[in-house]
Amino acid sequence: MLLDYTLQLADTSLILGHRLSEWCGHGPILEQDLAMANIALDLLGETRSLYQYAAELEGQGRTEDDLAYLRDAVEYKNPLLVEQPNGDFADTILRQFLFDGFHFQLLQQLQQSPEQRLAAIATKSFKEASYHLKWSSEWVIRLGDGTEESKRRIKKAINNLWMYSGELFMMTETEKQLAQAGYIPEYAPLLQNWEAHVKKVFAEATLEVPQNVFMHKGGKTGRHTEQLGYILAELQYLQRAHPGLEW
Amino acid sequence: MLFCTKEVTTEEKIWHLLEEVSDPEIPVLSILDLGVLRKVQVQEGGRVQVTITPTYSGCPAMNTIAADVKLKLLSEGFKDVAVDLQLSPAWTTDWLSEEGKLKLEEYGIAPPVEPNGDIHALFGRDTVVRCPLCKSENTKLISQFGSTSCKSLYQCHDCLEPFDYFKCLK
Numbered sequence: 302m303l304l305d306y307t308l309q310l311a312d313t314s315l316i317l318g319h320r321l322s323e324w325c326g327h328g329p330i331l332e333q334d335l336a337m338a339n340i341a342l343d344l345l346g347e348t349r350s351l352y353q354y355a356a357e358l359e360g361q362g363r364t365e366d367d368l369a370y371l372r373d374a375v376e377y378k379n380p381l382l383v384e385q386p387n388g389d390f391a392d393t394i395l396r397q398f399l400f401d402g403f404h405f406q407l408l409q410q411l412q413q414s415p416e417q418r419l420a421a422i423a424t425k426s427f428k429e430a431s432y433h434l435k436w437s438s439e440w441v442i443r444l445g446d447g448t449e450e451s452k453r454r455i456k457k458a459i460n461n462l463w464m465y466s467g468e469l470f471m472m473t474e475t476e477k478q479l480a481q482a483g484y485i486p487e488y489a490p491l492l493q494n495w496e497a498h499v500k501k502v503f504a505e506a507t508l509e510v511p512q513n514v515f516m517h518k519g520g521k522t523g524r525h526t527e528q529l530g531y532i533l534a535e536l537q538y539l540q541r542a543h544p545g546l547e548w
Numbered sequence: 549m550l551f552c553t554k555e556v557t558t559e560e561k562i563w564h565l566l567e568e569v570s571d572p573e574i575p576v577l578s579i580l581d582l583g584v585l586r587k588v589q590v591q592e593g594g595r596v597q598v599t600i601t602p603t604y605s606g607c608p609a610m611n612t613i614a615a616d617v618k619l620k621l622l623s624e625g626f627k628d629v630a631v632d633l634q635l636s637p638a639w640t641t642d643w644l645s646e647e648g649k650l651k652l653e654e655y656g657i658a659p660p661v662e663p664n665g666d667i668h669a670l671f672g673r674d675t676v677v678r679c680p681l682c683k684s685e686n687t688k689l690i691s692q693f694g695s696t697s698c699k700s701l702y703q704c705h706d707c708l709e710p711f712d713y714f715k716c717l718k
Contacts, residue, residue, distance in 0.1 A: 319642055332691035332701065339693040346606025350635060421636035425605050428638065428717050 303416065303484065304358040305475045308368070309378035309521060311351035311426045316367060316529070317383040317400060318344030323394075336436060337393070343429040347420055352421045370540035374529050381520040382465035384529045391444055391454035395462050398437035398502070402455045403469040410486035419484070438502045445506025453505075459511060467516025470495070476521075508537050562588045562596065562621065569620050572612045572694050576655040579613060583643025586634060595628040596621055601639050603698035603717075640718050650716055653680045658702065660716040677713050679704035689713075 321341035328334025352365035363503075382400060387393045408430050411423035444455040470492040472480065479485045503510050520527065539546060568583055571577045577598065579585045587599035598617050602610050614631040619651035621629045641660040644652075658676045661675045676685050684706035692715070699712040 332693070335695070336691060337694040339697055342606035342608070342697060344606070345606060346602070348605060350605060421638070422605075425602075425638040427637050429605065430641075432692055485691070 302475055302478060303419075304355055304376070306479055306485065307355040307358060309473075309475075311348050311355060311368070312377045312379040313383055314344040314351070315348040316377070316532060318342075318348060318398075319532055320383065320387055321397075324388055324393065338514050340397070340433050340436070343426070343433070346430075347422065347426045349456075350425070352405070354405040354418050354422065366540070370537045372532055374525055375523040377525065377533070378521050378523060379529075379531060380465070380468045381517055381526055382462065382469065384526060384532060386528060387461060388458065388461065389454060389470055391451070391458040394437055394440045395443060395455060395458035397433070397465045398441050399462060399499075400469070401437045402498050403432065403491070405430045406491040406494050407486070410491065414484055416484050417440045418537075434498075438498075441502050441508070442506040445503070445508040455506070455508065459508065461475060463511045463514050464517050467514075468518040468520060471518055471521070472517075473521050490497065558590050559588045562590075562598075562626075565620060565624055566598070566617060569613065569616045571611050572616075573659065573698075574652070574655070576651045579617070579647050581645045581648030581651065583639060583645070584613065585617075593628070594626075595630065596626050598629065598631045599633060599634050601634050601637075603639050605635075607697060615709070641714070641716050656680050656711060657699065658711060658713040660714050663716055663718075675716070677702055677709060679709065680711055681709050682707040692693075 318341045321337045321344070324334065324337040325341070328337055348369070349365055352368045355368060356363050356365055369471065382396060385392075385396055405427070408423045408427040412420055412422045412427060414423065441455065444451040446452075470488045472488050476485065476488070480487050500510055520529075560688075563580070563585075566588070567578045567580050569579050571579065571582055571584070578630065584600050584603065585598070586601050586698070587597075589597040589599075591597055591622075598621075600610070600613060600617070610633060617631050618629050644660065652659045658680045659678050661677055663675050677687050677689075679683050679687050682704060684704055686705040687699060687702050688705060690703050690710065694701045694712050698714055698717070700715045701710065702713045703710045
């Protein structure tokens with residue numbers, strides 16, 4: 302159970318980190334190109350710690366690389382939000398903002414987990430998630446309260462992505478059991494804090510918080526959008542074509 | 549000549565030797581200055597166990613640092629050296645030595661400044677960062693993210709130079 306959850310967290314930060322890394326060299330301005338590469342690196346660092354731990358929990362001799370490069374889409378348990386395409390800069394910012402708010406809340410609580418290894422990883426990554434959230438929040442405000450064009454773009458991003466935000470807080474069977482056992486926090490209070498933050502930022506950005514949107518789910522149980530297949534094809538190509546290759 | 553008046557233990561000697569291992573990305577800082585070196589243990593049978601901690605979770609310098617520590621100790625005659633990575637307690641800029649901060653500023657990187665208020669608070673006021681070149685406090689944050697995870701980008705309004713700031717992490 303703990304293994305499944307650790308893998309789910311690792312898959313999530315890996316896929317979002319990969320998405321952000323796709324911007325490298327394509328950012329709208331140099332500073333934001335660097336920002337996205339920096340955040341991708343933090344997420345990748347978190348991913349490695351989690352996969353290393355998962356490999357130890359599993360005890361089957363698989364390594365962090367095996368877990369990242371040799372599992373198929375159905376085995377990946379990341380929520381649908383993080384696999385959504387980069388779109389334009391506004392889409393990327395909004396996806397990041399929705400995720401960062403969740404990530405920040407979750408890691409803050411996970412630091413108190415009696416599971417010491419998970420708590421240690423959370424403590425490390427929480428410091429980083431804090432400035433990620435600051436960055437994406439500031440950009441939502443800048444785009445929303447910016448020009449007519451930037452506002453049009455961020456509103457379109459909300460239309461594209463809001464429907465994937467609910468899954469972050471829907472608890473799977475694994476998550477429910479772990480929360481009952483006290484290993485991870487309940488998500489309902491996290492959602493409340495997340496909503497409060499979104500409301501505050503959207504108000505500053507002169508944007509409206511969408512109401513009564515149907516929320517898609519499935520990623521956390523292995524049912525993904527077609528996007529994940531394309532990501533894995535690129536991510537895993539080298540290991541599949543040349544098994545065991547190192548560089 | 550730090551230890552000339554008393555018997556030097558092997559562990560103390562190793563700490564001293566590792567002062568020569570520097571951060572590959574900021575070569576003026578040793579891993580001691582940075583607070584990356586956490587523990588040195590000489591185990592029975594002479595095995596040397598060195599514990600380091602990453603500054604940022606994705607810091608790509610950790611592999612190089614681990615290899616440099618090994619090479620340094622092997623070249624000093626230690627035969628069996630192991631380096632392990634420890635996440636907890638998590639690194640903070642509080643572990644940066646005072647000497648390290650001076651070295652940073654001389655090198656042209658502004659050292660971390662204590663934040664006023666909660667560092668995790670959103671919409672906080674920016675801290676005042678002093679230009680490492682002309683010492684003016686009339687500076688501006690250009691981007692939270694710089695050439696490495698540990699740095700932000702600032703510009704000085706007086707001498708107009710852009711400079712790196714070693715950001716405060718707690």
